[in-house]
Amino acid sequence: xxxxxxxxxxxxxxxxxxxxxxxxxxxxxxxxxxxxxxxxxxxxxxxxxxxxxxxxxxxxxxxxxxxxxxxxxxxxxxxxxxxxxxxxxxxxxxxxxxxxxxxxxxxxxxxxxxxxxxxxxxxxxxxxxxxxxxxxxxxxxxxxxxxxxxxxxxxxxxxxxxxxxxxxxxxxxxxxxxxxxxxxxxxxxxxxxxxxxxxxxxxxxxxxxxxx
Amino acid sequence: xxxxxxxxxxxxxxxxxxxxxxxxxxxxxxxxxxxxxxxxxxxxxxxxxxxxxxxxxxxxxxxxxxxxxxxxxxxxxxxxxxxxxxxxxxxxxxxxxxxxxxxxxxxxxxxxxxxxxxxxxxxxxxxxxxxxxxxxxxxxxxxxxxxxxxxxxxxxxxxxxxxxxxxxxxxxxxxxxxxxxxxxxxxxxxxxxxxxxxxxxxxxxxxxxxxx
Numbered sequence: 001x002x003x004x005x006x007x008x009x010x011x012x013x014x015x016x017x018x019x020x021x022x023x024x025x026x027x028x029x030x031x032x033x034x035x036x037x038x039x040x041x042x043x044x045x046x047x048x049x050x051x052x053x054x055x056x057x058x059x060x061x062x063x064x065x066x067x068x069x070x071x072x073x074x075x076x077x078x079x080x081x082x083x084x085x086x087x088x089x090x091x092x093x094x095x096x097x098x099x100x101x102x103x104x105x106x107x108x109x110x111x112x113x114x115x116x117x118x119x120x121x122x123x124x125x126x127x128x129x130x131x132x133x134x135x136x137x138x139x140x141x142x143x144x145x146x147x148x149x150x151x152x153x154x155x156x157x158x159x160x161x162x163x164x165x166x167x168x169x170x171x172x173x174x175x176x177x178x179x180x181x182x183x184x185x186x187x188x189x190x191x192x193x194x195x196x197x198x199x200x201x202x203x204x205x206x207x208x209x210x211x212x
Numbered sequence: 213x214x215x216x217x218x219x220x221x222x223x224x225x226x227x228x229x230x231x232x233x234x235x236x237x238x239x240x241x242x243x244x245x246x247x248x249x250x251x252x253x254x255x256x257x258x259x260x261x262x263x264x265x266x267x268x269x270x271x272x273x274x275x276x277x278x279x280x281x282x283x284x285x286x287x288x289x290x291x292x293x294x295x296x297x298x299x300x301x302x303x304x305x306x307x308x309x310x311x312x313x314x315x316x317x318x319x320x321x322x323x324x325x326x327x328x329x330x331x332x333x334x335x336x337x338x339x340x341x342x343x344x345x346x347x348x349x350x351x352x353x354x355x356x357x358x359x360x361x362x363x364x365x366x367x368x369x370x371x372x373x374x375x376x377x378x379x380x381x382x383x384x385x386x387x388x389x390x391x392x393x394x395x396x397x398x399x400x401x402x403x404x405x406x407x408x409x410x411x412x413x414x415x416x417x418x419x420x421x422x423x424x
């Protein structure tokens with residue numbers, strides 16, 4: 001949404017002097033209130049200004065970018081997550097690498113019976129191990145994975161924005177999507193129901209850019 | 213931007229019957245033109261409707277999502293790219309893996325003298341090779357990299373959206389950002405000036421969500 005020069009001027013006045021009445025804004029711009037009405041309506045509708053009866057207009061602090069930001073916060077992890085690719089912690093490092101290639105994912109999620117989260121292992125982890133000169137046919141992933149409670153996770157009702165923020169802050173490529181097991185320990189017993197990676201974020205970015 | 217019920221109704225009428233005059237829309241809704249004026253102004257300003265003198269209003273085809281889409285198309289690769297991490301094609305696979313860990317990147321760009329693009333090599337490529345049982349201290353990356361002209365690239369003035377689309381379509385984690393060398397072959401002589409990865413897209417997503 002592009003603002004007209006007059007709308008930018010109104011925004012500046014309200015930023016500096018708000019709360020301010022429509023009459024006072026019209027005076028500053030040497031225009032009638034009627035002339036300004038559509039502009040005031042636009043700025044209010046777009047969420048840039050807020051109007052309070054008997055007080056006047058004030059600046060909401062929402063730039064046009066804030067409006068985009070709100071949209072990004074409304075998209076939930078559950079809407080864009082992928083199916084998780086899981087292995088057991090007794091799986092060998094060699095088999096884990098093979099699974100990674102067959103499923104073409106960058107991160108494997110390690111679970112115990114019932115699909116309960118135990119850990120995660122990334123391409124980077126596996127590359128480090130294969131260089132180490134150990135027998136990767138005998139070494140179980142349980143020895144080299146990142147283990148709970150050190151795994152960064154996300155819930156299906158969290159925003160995709162929060163997931164993206166965790167990916168960047170914790171420098172990981174993917175997050176297990178989890179929900180607490182009924183009757184279990186909220187911090188320890190997490191059922192894996194999906195996977196959210198930088199690829200999901202990139203795909204969402206492409207879709208948002210297509211305007212769908 | 214949230215539309216009011218009346219604005220949604222106007223949008224529906226124009227979608228079905230446009231081009232249509234303001235008077236006709238007012239009639240359909242049993243309202244005066246004056247009442248509708250702010251709504252028409254908002255819908256036009258937001259780019260959802262377009263007005264043509266003596267013809268009337270018609271639907272621009274731009275949904276609110278299209279407005280977000282346009283914003284995403286306006287951000288350029290040059291604004292968000294990272295510095296490239298490069299090696300020569302004579303570099304051993306072992307040294308490439310070490311460089312990857314030291315620089316903490318998922319993709320290395322292979323260049324010849326003058327920073328001219330020769331190929332790319334990913335964590336996935338390297339993981340495959342380290343499993344192969346060859347002597348990775350002697351094997352040069354030139355033998356295992358994806359070589360020009362099969363490398364997917366992007367220019368600094370391309371949109372980040374196009375870059376994201378290429379990452380998804382070609383199933384790669386990062387793209388070299390290149391520009392043609394003056395006086396060189398446009399398809400073969402590309403100077404590497406950056407790197408654009410799914411991490412850059414994810415970071416941009418986080419920033420857009422912060423409203424900055």
